[in-house]
Amino acid sequence: MAFGLGGALGKLRAGLQKTREKLSQSLKGLFAIGRKLDQDLIDELEEKLIAADMGPATATQIIDEVKAAYKARAFKDPNDVYVFLKDKIRALLGGPDAGGDIRFAATPPTVVLVVGVNGSGKTTSIAKLASILTKEKKKVLLAACDTFRAAAVEQLEIWSQRIGVEIIKAQTGADPAAVAFDAADAAVARKVDVLLVDTAGRLHTKENLMQELGKIQRVIKKKLPDAPHEVLLVLDATTGQNAIAQAKTFREVVDVTGLFLAKLDGTAKGGVVIGIRNEVGLPVKFVGVGETPDDVERFDPDAFAEALFE
Amino acid sequence: MRFPLADCNSPIVESMFESITEKLTAAFSRLTSRGKLTEANIQEGLREVRQALLEADVNFKVAKDFIASVTAKAVGKEVIESIRPGQQIVKIVHDELVALMGPTDGYIHWQSSGPTVILMAGLQGSGKTTTCGKLAKYLVKKGKRPLLVAADVQRPAAIQQLQVLGKDLGVPVYAEPSGRPPKICERAIGHAKETDRDVVILDTAGRLHIDAALMQEVKEVADRTKPDEIFLVCDAMTGQDAVNSASAFHAQLPLTGVVLTKLDGDARGGAAMSVKAVTGKPIKFVGLGEKLDEFDEFHPDRMASRILGMGDVITLVEKAQASLEQGKVEKAAEAFMKDQFTFVDFLEMMQQVKKMGKMKDILSMIPGLGSQLKGVDVDDKDIGRIEAIVQSMTITERLHPELFNGSRRKRVAQGSGTSVEAVNQLLRDFQQMRKMMKQMKGMMGGKLGRAKMAQFAKLKGKGGPDSEAFRKFQGGLGGPKR
Ligand SMILES: Nc1nc2c(ncn2[C@@H]2O[C@H](COP(=O)(O)OP(=O)(O)OP(=O)(O)O)[C@@H](O)[C@H]2O)c(=O)[nH]1
Ligand SMILES: Nc1nc2c(ncn2[C@@H]2O[C@H](COP(=O)(O)OP(=O)(O)O)[C@@H](O)[C@H]2O)c(=O)[nH]1
Ligand SMILES: [Mg+2]
Ligand SMILES: [Mg+2]
Numbered sequence: 180m181a182f183g184l185g186g187a188l189g190k191l192r193a194g195l196q197k198t199r200e201k202l203s204q205s206l207k208g209l210f211a212i213g214r215k216l217d218q219d220l221i222d223e224l225e226e227k228l229i230a231a232d233m234g235p236a237t238a239t240q241i242i243d244e245v246k247a248a249y250k251a252r253a254f255k256d257p258n259d260v261y262v263f264l265k266d267k268i269r270a271l272l273g274g275p276d277a278g279g280d281i282r283f284a285a286t287p288p289t290v291v292l293v294v295g296v297n298g299s300g301k302t303t304s305i306a307k308l309a310s311i312l313t314k315e316k317k318k319v320l321l322a323a324c325d326t327f328r329a330a331a332v333e334q335l336e337i338w339s340q341r342i343g344v345e346i347i348k349a350q351t352g353a354d355p356a357a358v359a360f361d362a363a364d365a366a367v368a369r370k371v372d373v374l375l376v377d378t379a380g381r382l383h384t385k386e387n388l389m390q391e392l393g394k395i396q397r398v399i400k401k402k403l404p405d406a407p408h409e410v411l412l413v414l415d416a417t418t419g420q421n422a423i424a425q426a427k428t429f430r431e432v433v434d435v436t437g438l439f440l441a442k443l444d445g446t447a448k449g450g451v452v453i454g455i456r457n458e459v460g461l462p463v464k465f466v467g468v469g470e471t472p473d474d475v476e477r478f479d480p481d482a483f484a485e486a487l488f489e
Numbered sequence: 490m491r492f493p494l495a496d497c498n499s500p501i502v503e504s505m506f507e508s509i510t511e512k513l514t515a516a517f518s519r520l521t522s523r524g525k526l527t528e529a530n531i532q533e534g535l536r537e538v539r540q541a542l543l544e545a546d547v548n549f550k551v552a553k554d555f556i557a558s559v560t561a562k563a564v565g566k567e568v569i570e571s572i573r574p575g576q577q578i579v580k581i582v583h584d585e586l587v588a589l590m591g592p593t594d595g596y597i598h599w600q601s602s603g604p605t606v607i608l609m610a611g612l613q614g615s616g617k618t619t620t621c622g623k624l625a626k627y628l629v630k631k632g633k634r635p636l637l638v639a640a641d642v643q644r645p646a647a648i649q650q651l652q653v654l655g656k657d658l659g660v661p662v663y664a665e666p667s668g669r670p671p672k673i674c675e676r677a678i679g680h681a682k683e684t685d686r687d688v689v690i691l692d693t694a695g696r697l698h699i700d701a702a703l704m705q706e707v708k709e710v711a712d713r714t715k716p717d718e719i720f721l722v723c724d725a726m727t728g729q730d731a732v733n734s735a736s737a738f739h740a741q742l743p744l745t746g747v748v749l750t751k752l753d754g755d756a757r758g759g760a761a762m763s764v765k766a767v768t769g770k771p772i773k774f775v776g777l778g779e780k781l782d783e784f785d786e787f788h789p790d791r792m793a794s795r796i797l798g799m800g801d802v803i804t805l806v807e808k809a810q811a812s813l814e815q816g817k818v819e820k821a822a823e824a825f826m827k828d829q830f831t832f833v834d835f836l837e838m839m840q841q842v843k844k845m846g847k848m849k850d851i852l853s854m855i856p857g858l859g860s861q862l863k864g865v866d867v868d869d870k871d872i873g874r875i876e877a878i879v880q881s882m883t884i885t886e887r888l889h890p891e892l893f894n895g896s897r898r899k900r901v902a903q904g905s906g907t908s909v910e911a912v913n914q915l916l917r918d919f920q921q922m923r924k925m926m927k928q929m930k931g932m933m934g935g936k937l938g939r940a941k942m943a944q945f946a947k948l949k950g951k952g953g954p955d956s957e958a959f960r961k962f963q964g965g966l967g968g969p970k971r
Binding site for chain 1: 540543544545546548549612613614615616618643644645646647649650651652653654657697698699724726727728729730731733734751753754755756757759760779
């Protein structure tokens with residue numbers, strides 16, 4: 180396992196504490212003794228799932244399974260419904276690809292490309308990854324490929340100084356693919372273990388910007404044919420159903436390997452990752468639970484499901 | 490040969506034209522054209538509306554209340570004979586949405602003495618700093634002299650970010666390397682007075698609504714600077730949680746308005762409705778891109794269509810218009826209406842299509858479509874071939890397509906370097922189009938119909954006269970479904 184969990188799981192739990200309390204409270208309320216699984220109850224249950232941003236389609240699918248299980252008399256008391264829902268979510272989000280093991284290259288450097296829409300949390304998430312990897316005594320290099328947004332390079336540079344890692348950068352306005360190429364070059368020359376590539380935020384609907392991203396990946400491959408070894412799509416946990424379109428489109432342009440779910444420390448539940456897993460197949464690898472480099476967790480489907488439905 | 494849009498895989502065309510209107514039309518197909526709308530007979534239709542709202546990320550509670558109010562409004566209404574009940578409900582829903590999110594209100598409260606203070610607040614990454622820059626630019630255009638204030642001492646390089654924007658705009662930026670934001674902002678106002686700036690725009694750090702310390706801090710900024718306007722900056726992609734963050738900011742700060750950012754994507758933007766519902770504050774401006782001029786006043790009618798999944802047709806049309814010659818498009822629309830649409834109008838339209846250039850960018854503004862457009866190429870060659878065929882027709886033939894017999898078809902095929910099949914296809918599609926127009930005309934009398942028709946003609950010019958697409962699009966606009 181690349182990323183030690185240690186006592187860190189507590190943070191995710193704390194982050195999801197509110198969610199859990201609210202949800203289990205309301206779920207308990209729903210299943211008052213003697214209440215039947217009628218349409219009203221189904222509707223209320225569906226609302227709970229939707230409130231967690233699971234989206235009407237995924238919610239309906241899960242509810243249908245609840246109904247089927249009910250018909251098959253699988254529930255003896257209200258608690259069975261939580262267990263059922265929890266198992267569903269856990270099974271869906273789990274799997275060998277889920278959770279935060281970075282796929283390291285057979286021979287270094289490992290290249291991690293970080294992508295996502297504007298303001299989702301890419302740069303901060305890179306700082307988080309850099310911090311964990313540095314603690315694991317890995318030699319990390321950052322590539323400042325957001326050459327578009329005002330002071331984006333400076334932002335990453337400040338993180339590099341705070342964490343104590345090197346950075347490859349160019350002027351604002353430079354070709355981001357050229358920066359990526361230089362960085363891949365430097366990663367080899369400097370015998371770096373992991374190269375973390377920050378990119379500009381872009382909406383998945385902007386064809387030219389998406390092509391630019393494709394080019395960044397191609398250029399990296401030119402230098403290191405197996406790279407990037409990991410492409411993380413950073414998703415803001417407050418995002419609603421649009422995240423599904425984001426996941427689909429980014430995956431068409433670069434080889435997205437998983438999600439980094441940022442800002443889970445708020446009240447948003449990030450339930451859209453269930454829809455993404457369902458429809459697009461992408462696993463969640465990490466979660467962001469704050470603004471400092473330490474505020475990161477390896478995604479644990481058990482903990483996530485537990486936290487949502489316990 | 491097919492027309493450009495018809496070459497798209499059917500799911501694309503499907504999602505583009507499948508809309509709430511179509512779903513509702515189906516839901517109401519059993520309702521006859523006479524009688525009243527009752528709670529029972531509109532229930533199924535309103536389920537579709539609810540589904541659309543939830544897919545658009547409208548908070549489920551807000552959606553529920555909304556459906557209840559629409560039900561109350563709709564029940565008892567006579568079914569208007571000329572319109573189908575589905576369309577009638579869509580209109581009621583649409584109007585209600587517009588009423589809920591409106592009115593358009595770009596008003597800024599100006600301070601009569603001393604500088605006007607505008608505070609920007611919101612979650613991390615929502616777009617506050619960019620919006621500060623956009624607003625400064627907007628105000629400079631209106632003859633104001635803004636001062637930007639960097640009060641985000643949290644995010645690395647946040648101050649530099651604002652300074653870069655200020656430099657681009659030629660607008661001064663007040664910043665202190667460290668210190669507490671309430672103090673910084675207070676001193677910034679003093680600085681504005683000294684340097685004769687008449688608007689002060691405060692850029693604050695992003696914060697979570699449950700972060701008590703930081704919420705207290707921004708409240709303190711507001712207490713000390715007494716802003717004339719406090720805008721909550723909200724990302725259009727926000728999901729169900731929008732109600733929680735917005736109501737917390739609303740509870741802490743005397744908000745005066747909302748700015749909805751990142752509307753240049755394909756998010757349906759239901760958060761607009763949620764935020765308006767919980768704060769009651771007008772959505773004043775929208776962000777339409779990363780550049781500082783990509784900023785506009787909020788249009789509730791456009792937002793309503795967008796949330797319902799009908800696409801932001803008006804913005805789309807506006808974008809299209811920018812590259813079209815207005816007169817020609819209107820002429821084509823007129824011909825539509827008069828039932829005199831010929832290949833002459835058609836050719837004109839095709840030529841307009843070519844001018845559109847970046848059609849994909851425009852199409853990608855339709856919710857749900859953007860992501861599917863990847864790899865679909867709107868082929869200029871197809872348009873060229875269609876043009877060639879029409880240009881090989883005589884003027885008489887263009888005006889009277891019914892003249893086309895076998896030998897004429899052959900001649901045109903040869904003249905255009907295409908095939909008889911290609912000519913046949915074009916003629917078929919053209920006839921189909923004409924037929925549609927007749928039906929549409931019959932159905933949509935009056936001003937509304939006319940306006941829609943003109944709108945449609947413009948869009949049509951963009952998309953190419955594909956009969957299948959046309960049919961579906963027509964469904965999307967509330968036309969008869971076959
Ligand atoms: N509370 C919280 N804030 C976060 C988290 N991750 C990032 N942020 C904040 O969100 C804001 C945007 O983060 P960035 O890392 O700059 O996002 P980005 O995706 O690089 O943004 P652009 O490059 O501008 O597209 C900053 O204020 C971060 O501090 C998180 O997990 N929790
Ligand atoms: N596409 C798009 N991007 C935007 C818009 N407004 C802001 N952004 C981008 O969103 C990201 C976060 O914006 P910023 O102003 O730094 O947000 P802040 O953290 O709230 O100050 C940046 O990459 C901006 O360029 C918008 O309307 N459309
Ligand atoms: Mg960034
Ligand atoms: Mg900012």
